[in-house]
Amino acid sequence: MPDTVIDVRSLVKKFGDFTAVDQVSFLVERGQVVGYLGPNGSGKTTTIRVLLGLLRPTAGSATVLGFDVDREAERIRPLVGYMSQKFALYEDLTVRENLVFYAGVYGMTPTEYRPRVTEVIELIGLTGREGERAGALAGGWRQRLALGIAIVHKPQLLFLDEPTSGVDPEARRAFWDLIYTLAEGGTTIFVTTHYMDEAEHCGRVGIMYNGRLVAMDTPSALKQSQLKGPAWNVVADPLIPAL
Amino acid sequence: MRRLRALIRKEFTHMRRDPRTLVMILIMPILQLFLLGYISNDVRNISAVVFDQDNSRASRALLDAYRAADYFSLDYVAYSEADVTQLIDSGQARAGIIIPPSYGGDLAAGRSAEVAVLIDGSDPTIANAALSAATFVGQAHATNIRFQQLAVRGPAAVTAGLPFEVRTRVLYNPDLLSSYNIVPGLIGTILLFTTMGLTANAIVRERERGTIEQLIVTPIRNWELILAKITPFILVSMVDVVLILLVGTLWFGVPIRGSVLLLLALSGLYLLPNLGLGLLISTFARTQQEAQIVILPLMLPFWMLSGFIFPIAAMPAALQVISRFIPLTYFLVIVRSIVIKGVGIEILIPQIAALSIFAVLLLGIAALRFRKTLD
Numbered sequence: 001m002p003d004t005v006i007d008v009r010s011l012v013k014k015f016g017d018f019t020a021v022d023q024v025s026f027l028v029e030r031g032q033v034v035g036y037l038g039p040n041g042s043g044k045t046t047t048i049r050v051l052l053g054l055l056r057p058t059a060g061s062a063t064v065l066g067f068d069v070d071r072e073a074e075r076i077r078p079l080v081g082y083m084s085q086k087f088a089l090y091e092d093l094t095v096r097e098n099l100v101f102y103a104g105v106y107g108m109t110p111t112e113y114r115p116r117v118t119e120v121i122e123l124i125g126l127t128g129r130e131g132e133r134a135g136a137l138a139g140g141w142r143q144r145l146a147l148g149i150a151i152v153h154k155p156q157l158l159f160l161d162e163p164t165s166g167v168d169p170e171a172r173r174a175f176w177d178l179i180y181t182l183a184e185g186g187t188t189i190f191v192t193t194h195y196m197d198e199a200e201h202c203g204r205v206g207i208m209y210n211g212r213l214v215a216m217d218t219p220s221a222l223k224q225s226q227l228k229g230p231a232w233n234v235v236a237d238p239l240i241p242a243l
Numbered sequence: 244m245r246r247l248r249a250l251i252r253k254e255f256t257h258m259r260r261d262p263r264t265l266v267m268i269l270i271m272p273i274l275q276l277f278l279l280g281y282i283s284n285d286v287r288n289i290s291a292v293v294f295d296q297d298n299s300r301a302s303r304a305l306l307d308a309y310r311a312a313d314y315f316s317l318d319y320v321a322y323s324e325a326d327v328t329q330l331i332d333s334g335q336a337r338a339g340i341i342i343p344p345s346y347g348g349d350l351a352a353g354r355s356a357e358v359a360v361l362i363d364g365s366d367p368t369i370a371n372a373a374l375s376a377a378t379f380v381g382q383a384h385a386t387n388i389r390f391q392q393l394a395v396r397g398p399a400a401v402t403a404g405l406p407f408e409v410r411t412r413v414l415y416n417p418d419l420l421s422s423y424n425i426v427p428g429l430i431g432t433i434l435l436f437t438t439m440g441l442t443a444n445a446i447v448r449e450r451e452r453g454t455i456e457q458l459i460v461t462p463i464r465n466w467e468l469i470l471a472k473i474t475p476f477i478l479v480s481m482v483d484v485v486l487i488l489l490v491g492t493l494w495f496g497v498p499i500r501g502s503v504l505l506l507l508a509l510s511g512l513y514l515l516p517n518l519g520l521g522l523l524i525s526t527f528a529r530t531q532q533e534a535q536i537v538i539l540p541l542m543l544p545f546w547m548l549s550g551f552i553f554p555i556a557a558m559p560a561a562l563q564v565i566s567r568f569i570p571l572t573y574f575l576v577i578v579r580s581i582v583i584k585g586v587g588i589e590i591l592i593p594q595i596a597a598l599s600i601f602a603v604l605l606l607g608i609a610a611l612r613f614r615k616t617l618d
Contacts, residue, residue: 054459082460084453089452097253103249104249107245
């Protein structure tokens with residue numbers, strides 16, 4: 001088992017003239033929770049898509065779990081989980097049916113997936129609601145089900161693309177508790193966000209801006225190296241008038 | 244296999260959760276069958292011109308028989324054959340009944356007489372009704388006369404065959420639409436809809452929901468996804484074939500002369516190029532509306548040019564060439580030959596070959612395009 005889970009070297013992805021990812025290099029070690037911070041359109045999602053083999057790199061190279069993302073994407077797929085911005089649920093299927101479907105798609109047998117699906121439902125807090133249609137769930141619950149779908153096959157590495165966009169703060173907090181639980185279980189987690197406060201939950205944070213990886217370090221080291229002057233943690237309710 | 248089973252089970256769940264689509268798939272062919280089947284049969288009071296050169300009691304009795312049968316309305320009287328064709332040419336009359344001068348004399352002498360019925364073929368539906376009505380009423384009347392002759396003179400005095408024959412001739416458009424043609428033809432068009440249209444939509448729906456991305460990052464192979472998507476529609480299409488055949492025979496009395504098994508097998512072959520088209524459309528369309536926009540203009544020429552509605556022989560040469568590139572054209576020949584003529588597989592080799600070529604080409608292109616869009 002390699003200790004480097006993601007190895008990205010001078011990765012470039014262009015769409016025509018537009019450079020979405022520009023000379024990005026970084027390493028992710030096993031067991032880390034890595035945040036990828038940046039405004040919308042800074043290249044976060046494109047990076048994840050290249051790492052998942054959904055897009056082909058224009059230049060540079062990247063390996064995930066030791067496999068080349070361009071040539072060996074099929075070998076990476078069973079080992080990683082992915083949760084996209086638009087929660088990929090089948091709304092006409094129930095909670096359980098959604099999970100059973102993805103478990104089957106990863107090649108799990110009924111004896112393997114029955115206990116696992118029950119376990120995942122418990123983990124994401126949907127026990128008692130297994131029979132509800134995914135389309136009838138509220139935002140926060142859909143988000144949790146989408147996460148359940150991404151982890152039902154016990155991936156070693158989990159990609160979360162803006163998992164908390166569009167859900168209320170309460171649900172966001174609960175969701176991060178879930179991410180910690182998964183990380184404690186040994187799953188490496190790569191999560192994009194544009195919320196500063198969420199970046200602080202991560203062991204390491206990369207900052208993307210206009211396709212470039214500006215910095216990548218622990219949150220406290222980043223505060224020292226990237227910010228001139230002292231950093232203030234402002235807690236106020238409501239925030240804007242208080243400032 | 245486990246992956247494929249999970250995918251197929253999901254497709255059937257989708258179908259179950261959307262009963263309206265399922266009902267439509269099963270009801271639509273029946274609805275179309277009744278609509279088209281009745282339109283073609285229910286024509287009455289066809290305007291006709293009469294040229295009675297005999298003007299005898301016998302000829303007037305024949306015309307009375309036509310009047311009584313309600314199919315024809317004898318609106319015009321002509322005094323020459325030119326008058327008859329002129330009235331039909333101008334569209335005032337749809338049919339012409341020409342009784343020869345010797346009609347009454349031939350009947351009385353026990354010789355066989357000939358009555359000519361000209362039919363305007365430009366509207367196949369009306370012409371079809373006129374054609375069968377002319378023949379049917381004529382034969383019924385002829386049989387009546389034969390019975391009277393037998394009763395009056397005894398069998399010895401009567402020639403073999405009917406006392407007179409109705410010779411029909413269809414002007415302009417010799418191949419006519421009939422319910423015999425519609426029932427088999429409907430199998431072709433319904434299968435076109437269930438396979439091409441619904442397959443395209445089923446895949447585009449995944450793209451709309453964003454689930455396609457989630458599927459790509461799983462270990463699913465392209466062919467597994469494609470196979471899973473089309474399996475439910477193949478099954479439903481086969482149910483449709485059986486339904487159409489059942490209603491066609493039980494209600495419309497269309498006999499199935501050939502092998503039902505051969506028909507089902509070749510229906511399966513015909514599904515392949517259509518599925519290829521559906522898949523191909525799904526690689527272009529991002530939303531279901533976009534898919535519809537492609538499908539509708541495609542269906543229309545398929546209907547019009549395949550020989551389903553208009554006979555190919557009556558089309559201009561350029562359109563005849565186009566019709567050769569429509570899979571439905573070949574399937575219509577297959578299905579009509581099996582149902583109406585009862586032919587076996589050996590007669591249909593050219594059509595089977597054509598459909599196979601279409602299947603390989605379309606599915607091949609679709610599979611290539613499909614992989615590209617997944618990347």
